[in-house]
Amino acid sequence: MANVTLDTVRKTYPNGYKAVHGADFQIRDGEFIVLVGPSGCGKSTLLRMIAGLEDVTDGEILIDNAVVNDVDPARRDIAMVFQNYALYPHMSVRQNMAYGLKNQRMNKAEIASRIEEAARTLRLEDYLERKPGQLSGGQRQRVAMGRAIVRHPKVFLFDEPLSNLDAKLRTQLRAELKALHKRLGATFVYVTHDQVEAMSLADRIIIMSAGQVEQIGTPMDLYLRP
Numbered sequence: 129m130a131n132v133t134l135d136t137v138r139k140t141y142p143n144g145y146k147a148v149h150g151a152d153f154q155i156r157d158g159e160f161i162v163l164v165g166p167s168g169c170g171k172s173t174l175l176r177m178i179a180g181l182e183d184v185t186d187g188e189i190l191i192d193n194a195v196v197n198d199v200d201p202a203r204r205d206i207a208m209v210f211q212n213y214a215l216y217p218h219m220s221v222r223q224n225m226a227y228g229l230k231n232q233r234m235n236k237a238e239i240a241s242r243i244e245e246a247a248r249t250l251r252l253e254d255y256l257e258r259k260p261g262q263l264s265g266g267q268r269q270r271v272a273m274g275r276a277i278v279r280h281p282k283v284f285l286f287d288e289p290l291s292n293l294d295a296k297l298r299t300q301l302r303a304e305l306k307a308l309h310k311r312l313g314a315t316f317v318y319v320t321h322d323q324v325e326a327m328s329l330a331d332r333i334i335i336m337s338a339g340q341v342e343q344i345g346t347p348m349d350l351y352l353r354p
């Protein structure tokens with residue numbers, strides 16, 4: 129578990145576009161935070177800055193109370209799950225999950241045990257030797273989650289992971305995500321434009337609009353207040 133703090137974080141893209149105007153908030157250890165807002169409001173930019181995939185123009189990002197602005201993405205103790213799964217098509221499910229761990233030079237027995245554990249958690253035991261092309265959309269997204277889980281990160285980042293799935297699968301995977309969060313006790317930061325998804329998943333919701341954080345609160349605070 130880890131806390132994540134944004135201290136007056138701004139992002140201006142090289143073309144001059146100001147995508148984030150000054151985000152200030154703290155995510156607590158083990159919290160399930162959902163960043164919600166319309167397309168283009170800067171959610172993904174914020175998430176990518178936490179991941180280290182995008183430079184911070186101004187301000188500081190802290191993970192576990194340490195500034196990570198200049199820390200390499202691979203050393204931030206985070207794992208990110210993308211909307212389009214980002215799986216390697218020529219590799220099996222097992223190889224996809226092992227890839228990042230091999231790069232860290234983890235030993236084979238530990239890699240195997242982490243993959244078994246993730247496969248059990250995500251009900252992928254029977255699919256480990258298949259390639260992504262032989263899986264359904266829901267299964268592919270579970271593999272993408274598996275690839276994050278095996279790293280045992282302190283913070284999980286999700287960028288609209290369910291947006292490409294049909295409504296029934298979305299509902300099912302929402303429940304699985306909630307259960308996964310409970311089981312791991314890790315900090316989850318989840319981006320979506322879907323308010324229903326935000327309501328059903330979040331401990332606290334951060335509402336963004338036009339590059340700005342508008343409101344932060346529990347689903348009850350934000351949507352049920354008269």
Ligand code: ADP
Pocket residue numbers: 141142143145147165166167168169170171172173174
């Ligand atoms: P969201 O995730 O809320 O849909 P994004 O963070 O993807 O929003 O994008 C926020 C704004 O920044 C959008 O207007 C988008 O077009 C713009 N943007 C995103 N990436 C770049 C980039 N590399 N260069 C310039 N503008 C960008």
Ligand code: ADP
Pocket residue numbers: 245277278279280281282312314
């Ligand atoms: P351990 O000392 O085994 O890490 P924990 O209480 O931290 O004990 O974890 C309980 C179980 O959950 C263990 O099997 C552990 O491997 C697994 N686990 C812990 N953190 C994560 C994580 N971020 N992702 C996946 N599995 C995890």
